[in-house]
Amino acid sequence: MTAQTEIFDCVVVGGGPSGATAADDLARAGRRVALLDRAGRIKPCGGAIPPRCIADFALPPELLVARIRSARMVSPKRRDVDMPIDGGFVGMVDREHFDEWLRERAAAAGARRIGGTFEAIARDPDGTAVVRYRPKGAPADAVAEIRARAVIGADGARSAVAKAEVKGGGAARCVFAYHEIVRSPVPATDGAFDPARCDVHYRGAVSPDFYGWIFPHGDTTSVGTGSARKGFALRDAVGKLRADVGLGAAETLRREGAPIPMKPLKRWDNGRDLVLAGDAAGVVAPASGEGIYYAMLGGRLAAEAVAEFLQTGKAKALAGARRRFMKEHGQVFFILGLMQAVWYRSDGMRERFVKLCRDPDVQRLTWDSYMNKRIRRSDPMAHLRVFFKDMAHLLRLATP
Structure with a gap:
């Protein structure tokens, strides 16, 4: 010793x-x-940091390998919902x-x-x-x-x-995450891959209780998924996701996995x-x-x-x-935990969740809370509108 x-x-x-x-x-x-x-x-990490993180911890711009300007939510039925960030960005780090x-x-x-x-x-x-x-x-x-x-x-x-x-x-309690870092492809003219957009896949085949992701990092891209369900084949799911989005042949640089609380x-x-x-x-x-x-x-x-x-x-x-x-x-954390328990429990609920993301109020409040790390109460009517829309989907009064 x-x-x-x-x-x-x-x-x-x-x-x-x-x-x-x-x-x-x-x-x-x-x-x-x-x-x-x-x-x-x-x-294993998507590598996203909000502007507040950059400001609070004095992170220099050169640490950012990409600036994300929008997110694309993909439903179980392959319906896409784009959520642009109005006047802001999400920083990406390796x-x-x-x-x-x-x-x-x-x-x-x-x-x-x-x-x-x-x-x-x-x-x-x-x-x-x-x-x-x-x-x-x-x-x-x-x-x-x-x-x-x-x-x-x-x-x-x-x-x-x-x-x-x-x-x-x-x-x-943990979600087990696994991702593969691949060489980023040339941006697709059809919008299939956008280096300034994060794609989030809410499909049971990709994850039965969480989500899959495609997060660009400049020259590289993180393709991953997570699940708390024991026995779910994370590597197979990532392989399927890569094939589905045209990244199956991309060069794989490294593979990583770990539990996430x-x-x-x-x-x-x-x-x-x-x-x-x-x-x-x-x-x-x-x-x-x-x-x-x-x-x-x-x-x-x-x-x-x-x-x-x-x-x-x-x-x-x-x-x-x-x-x-x-x-x-x-x-x-309480609200996000409740949201995960309700909306992630089945493909039917995930379909409704992605549709809800089309709503302008949902998009604005989501990005505002993410970028600033607090729930703003400056627009109580927007919160009320989101509440009633949320309830309509939960009670199946709205079509998925």
Whole structure:
């Protein structure tokens, strides 16, 4: 075992958008931070980030590999509904480069990067956390240690940190996602492929309970799907989707799969010295599967909670991360979870859902809430109109 006597203010386990953001914020605040990351893993992800994410986290334009101007919703009966973004865009990033840029930014701010795989957490007699890990490239039985006054667990949906330290941690309900990164084709004259449009397929053959996607990333495109149903053949579904849209012969650059949590955990801290963030805390939006913005926000809130804990010594400060997140986004997560439960349960309901997306009020409110990450109440009549249209489809008073 490699001993280390240096004591950090915080060790962040996991170097994705959430962990890298937490490490960067703490380092910029003058804290001594270690960022422990298992290098080489790329999470399957559509790569979409809204303008608010770009602004809130000072992301430079060169990180964007594409700017999406519209979305196309495809129903089980192959009916297309285009949803243009009026005066805005959705930024697209490539996680292979985006995550590393965030880690490098944290290192430039003063965080110490350490390559390795988390193993366990122990405590010294004085209560200092001892994070044990296997260094990158070391033998399987090699163990090193990092000591810290606080820990942030940002190590993904099946978080080993959460499972070891937080009641109910590591057991979130997940959608299993799989995608293939392919070489982007030449834009089709018939509109079949548009490098400035995201296509979302609501078809049971592509996913029985979620959706399939085609998200352009400039020179490359992510083609993927997800499902919580055990035994559903994700790779076969992606192959079918690629064939259906004319991407079957496109060069495949890499394949990735991972679980994506669909509901925030009820507790994010251990009441002592540790708090969770990102997928480890379950902060991926239901229905849409959007996670980058929420992961980065979760990392920031975890960093704020740890900073307060370090300053005051009061462990209850750690619970503030979840409390602040749910205060700002709990309502949106509830609505999206309800929407997924209702509209995704069958092809018949998905057909009605896609038809509902034709409505101008639905499109405007959808894009407004996505771009700004809040539910606006400036137009109550639009919300009321959407409510009645929604009920008409649910009660089957409207034709699919």
